[in-house]
Amino acid sequence: MKREHITLSTFLDSPLCGSDKLRFGRVSVLIMLTIFPFILLTWEIGSGNSEYVGSETCKGCHEKIYASYTKSIHGKKEISGAPTHREGCESCHGPGAQHVEKGGGKGVDLLVFGRKTNARSKNAKCLACHDISKDMPFWDLSKHKTMDVSCVDCHSIHSAKVKKGMLTAEEPDLCFSCHKRIRAQTNKQSHHPVREGKVKCSDCHNAMGTSNSKGMIKADSVNDLCYKCHAEKRGPFAFEHPPVQENCLSCHEIHGSNHSRLLVRKVPLLCQSCHTVSGHKSTPYTNLHSFTGTATARKNMFFSRSCLNCHGNIHGSSRSPEFIR
Numbered sequence: 321m322k323r324e325h326i327t328l329s330t331f332l333d334s335p336l337c338g339s340d341k342l343r344f345g346r347v348s349v350l351i352m353l354t355i356f357p358f359i360l361l362t363w364e365i366g367s368g369n370s371e372y373v374g375s376e377t378c379k380g381c382h383e384k385i386y387a388s389y390t391k392s393i394h395g396k397k398e399i400s401g402a403p404t405h406r407e408g409c410e411s412c413h414g415p416g417a418q419h420v421e422k423g424g425g426k427g428v429d430l431l432v433f434g435r436k437t438n439a440r441s442k443n444a445k446c447l448a449c450h451d452i453s454k455d456m457p458f459w460d461l462s463k464h465k466t467m468d469v470s471c472v473d474c475h476s477i478h479s480a481k482v483k484k485g486m487l488t489a490e491e492p493d494l495c496f497s498c499h500k501r502i503r504a505q506t507n508k509q510s511h512h513p514v515r516e517g518k519v520k521c522s523d524c525h526n527a528m529g530t531s532n533s534k535g536m537i538k539a540d541s542v543n544d545l546c547y548k549c550h551a552e553k554r555g556p557f558a559f560e561h562p563p564v565q566e567n568c569l570s571c572h573e574i575h576g577s578n579h580s581r582l583l584v585r586k587v588p589l590l591c592q593s594c595h596t597v598s599g600h601k602s603t604p605y606t607n608l609h610s611f612t613g614t615a616t617a618r619k620n621m622f623f624s625r626s627c628l629n630c631h632g633n634i635h636g637s638s639r640s641p642e643f644i645r
Contacts, residue, residue, distance in 0.1 A: 371415035375408030378416065381424055382409075388478040392486065401449065412445055412477070439470035446471040455528045462529025462536055469498075474527065495521045502575050510583075511576035542568055557636030561643065563594070564635050587626040 379386040386409070389395045394403050394412075403411035410416050418429035426432060433442050443465075450456060450471075459465055474494060480486040487494055492514050496503035506514050513519050524545055525536050532540065539545035546568045547554045553564065563570040571590060572582045579586050585593065628634060632645035 371417045372407050372410050373416045373420050375404075375410070377420060378409040385478050392477055392480070394477055433470075433472045439468040442470040442472055453528075455526065458526075458529035458531060458533070460529070461531075461533040462527075463533065464527060464529065464536075491520045491522060495527075505573070505576035508576035508578050510578065510580055512574070512582070514575075542574075553635045555636050558638040559641045559643065560636050561634060587628060591627045 375386065375389075389409065390404075393399055396402055397404055403409070407415075413430045413432070416430060419425075422428050427434070427436070431437065431441065431445060447456070447459075474488060475486045476488045477486065479488075481489050489497070492503075492506070505511065514521070524538060526538055527536065530536050530538060535542070537545050539548070543565075568574075569584075571584060573584050574582065577583055583590055630645065631643045633640070633643045637643045
């Protein structure tokens with residue numbers, strides 16, 4: 321059987337459509353169903369935009385903040401995806417119509433990035449744009465997120481002291497504002513040159529998180545991190561020192577120590593924490609063996625480099641199984 325293609329006009333002229341009055345009613349309904357989605361879309365767009373007042377309105381009250389915003393990377397029109405290409409100030413703080421109608425005021429119908437606003441709400445607004453940043457893949461695993469640290473605790477859009485990264489302060493002072501124990505360690509006599517400006521916290525750590533969630537270090541392990549600078553300690557050696565291969569922190573305090581070479585204990589006590597077999601390795605050396613002591617032998621076992629006077633290649637040797645110099 322041959323099928324006929326029925327058009328709208330054919331259907332309306334057919335007896336199936338009924339009388340002229342009924343036909344007119346049905347046509348009206350059909351037209352309304354066709355144009356209603358466009359009317360609804362136009363209404364939604366119009367009502368949505370009415371909630372935004374524009375950055376120029378914000379400038380009227382917050383002139384200094386607006387000036388700093390325009391100088392920041394968020395206010396640069398050359399940056400694709402920057403807030404200035406969207407709702408400007410309201411891209412971060414939310415629609416400002418209600419805020420303006422109520423006469424302003426801090427926190428009135430706006431998201432403010434202050435202490436009273438919880439970290440999750442503040443971070444969610446930042447992550448709406450920065451979630452795809454190359455530094456952010458491990459943010460959910462980071463210690464900072466676990467401890468409810470917010471982005472604005474370290475970064476500032478309006479009053480950044482450091483242009484790169486928009487930080488609120490220079491390293492290491494920014495990190496030390498929370499990590500006071502680490503700050504105390506860097507003041508000890510043996511320390512990495514952090515305060516001298518030769519090493520930065522961010523050289524070893526990523527504040528946004530890494531696969532090593534505990535220390536947020538930029539390596540898969542502590543040893544791999546240390547080897548980036550201390551490559552001569554990596555080996556391989558014909559005779560390996562097991563603690564070296566396991567963890568540098570077995571012997572070293574990474575941020576600072578009152579013992580030489582950032583050691584966790586003074587030698588020979590450090591060495592004797594493992595080497596307890598009979599012989600001079602386990603002999604208790606005291607002030608008797610010091611410079612002013614009355615001992616007549618083995619004074620080199622106590623003062624100066626102690627064990628390291630003889631066993632100098634302590635990280636490994638390709639010559640001596642006892643790591644003799």
